[in-house]
Amino acid sequence: MAKYKLEYIWLDGYQPVPNLRGKTKVADFESFPTLEQVPFWGFDGSSTRQAEGHSSDCMLKPVAVYPDATKENGALVMCEVMLPDMKTPHPSNARATIQDDPDDWFGFEQEYFLYKDGVPLGFPPGGGFPAPQGEYYTGVGYKNVGSIAREIVDTHLEICLEAGINHEGINAEVAKGQWEFQIFGKGSTTAADQMWVARYLLLRLCENYGVDVNWHCKPLGNLDWNGSGMHSNFSTKHMREVGGKDYFEALMAAFDKYKNEHIAVYGPDNHLRLTGLHETQSIDKFNYGLANRGASVRVPHSFVNDGYRGYLEDRRPNSQGDPYQIASRILQTIATVPK
Ligand code: ADP
Ligand code: MN
Ligand code: MN
Numbered sequence: 001m002a003k004y005k006l007e008y009i010w011l012d013g014y015q016p017v018p019n020l021r022g023k024t025k026v027a028d029f030e031s032f033p034t035l036e037q038v039p040f041w042g043f044d045g046s047s048t049r050q051a052e053g054h055s056s057d058c059m060l061k062p063v064a065v066y067p068d069a070t071k072e073n074g075a076l077v078m079c080e081v082m083l084p085d086m087k088t089p090h091p092s093n094a095r096a097t098i099q100d101d102p103d104d105w106f107g108f109e110q111e112y113f114l115y116k117d118g119v120p121l122g123f124p125p126g127g128g129f130p131a132p133q134g135e136y137y138t139g140v141g142y143k144n145v146g147s148i149a150r151e152i153v154d155t156h157l158e159i160c161l162e163a164g165i166n167h168e169g170i171n172a173e174v175a176k177g178q179w180e181f182q183i184f185g186k187g188s189t190t191a192a193d194q195m196w197v198a199r200y201l202l203l204r205l206c207e208n209y210g211v212d213v214n215w216h217c218k219p220l221g222n223l224d225w226n227g228s229g230m231h232s233n234f235s236t237k238h239m240r241e242v243g244g245k246d247y248f249e250a251l252m253a254a255f256d257k258y259k260n261e262h263i264a265v266y267g268p269d270n271h272l273r274l275t276g277l278h279e280t281q282s283i284d285k286f287n288y289g290l291a292n293r294g295a296s297v298r299v300p301h302s303f304v305n306d307g308y309r310g311y312l313e314d315r316r317p318n319s320q321g322d323p324y325q326i327a328s329r330i331l332q333t334i335a336t337v338p339k
């Protein structure tokens with residue numbers, strides 16, 4: 001028997017976007033625990049905007065377990081929040097609304113800013129601005145990326161891979177202090193689960209550097225600095241294997257019809273980012289385009305070349321969006337289109 005440190009991770013009840021919460025449970029296991037072996041747990045929902053004080057218990061239902069390489073016998077336990085009956089999802093539990101299908105695939109491209117002392121990493125601490133955008137995207141060298149960002153993003157990659165998270169890559173982004181990583185997963189909830197755990201790991205890692213992650217989609221307001229998105233790439237088995245131009249056009253018509261429902265869960269303050277500038281479409285319009293980075297949905301060349309089969313990129317979700325709500329909405333809209 002060994003003592004395992006299980007970090008239970010869940011989403012709180014804050015609106016419009018939940019925060020990550022976590023607490024540690026020590027438990028004995030013969031070897032690294034399977035999901036079935038990890039027990040339900042509880043927490044005080046009155047401290048997380050998930051319950052009233054007089055009846056404050058909420059339950060944590062483990063849904064995925066990942067090794068935590070930063071600790072001896074450490075595990076990261078992603079959880080859904082349940083009511084005390086342990087069967088009914090809490091109203092804040094968006095994961096429970098996702099139509100589950102192992103053949104639904106998602107790839108999320110998470111952009112974010114690293115912040116120190118209230119400004120993006122690399123901005124002069126007392127005010128003012130660094131050189132304008134141009135050389136930062138995929139840039140190298142101290143003047144472009146500073147001295148600690150690279151260590152943070154590379155260490156984050158290592159920790160994610162050790163956890164079995166399908167982290168696919170990193171790039172320095174267009175604004176100074178701005179970065180991206182991508183996560184891909186097969187199964188309706190896989191990439192979303194891993195994205196939340198990857199966000200958790202990045203936040204926790206940054207504590208060591210006195211750095212915060214700013215997930216806001218337009219942290220520098222309307223100045224001439226890029227905002228942050230979370231482009232959401234998706235495909236179903238039907239899209240990959242059958243597809244076709246008629247089905248694609250019907251799918252896009254459904255995305256147009258439910259435009260407002262999509263925007264509602266694509267992250268707060270998105271009107272600040274989806275302006276029609278900086279590689280975006282305006283928030284009140286829906287369009288799609290071949291390899292068009294100014295479109296709501298970008299259609300990859302490979303999609304058209306392969307007979308309208310493959311994946312599509314919804315470019316509207318922002319960096320603060322909840323991948324559970326995003327995946328849930330995309331699948332809901334797809335389900336309205338006859339195959
Ligand atoms: P770009 O920045 O040009 O949009 P990225 O490489 O950052 O491209 O992101 C592409 C994303 O598309 C990745 O997250 C990848 O996993 C995802 N993806 C690739 N193929 C599929 C697929 N068949 N279904 C869903 N997502 C996919
Ligand atoms: Mn990308
Ligand atoms: Mn990007």
Ligand code: MN
Nearest residue numbers: 109231313315
């Ligand atoms: Mn993209």
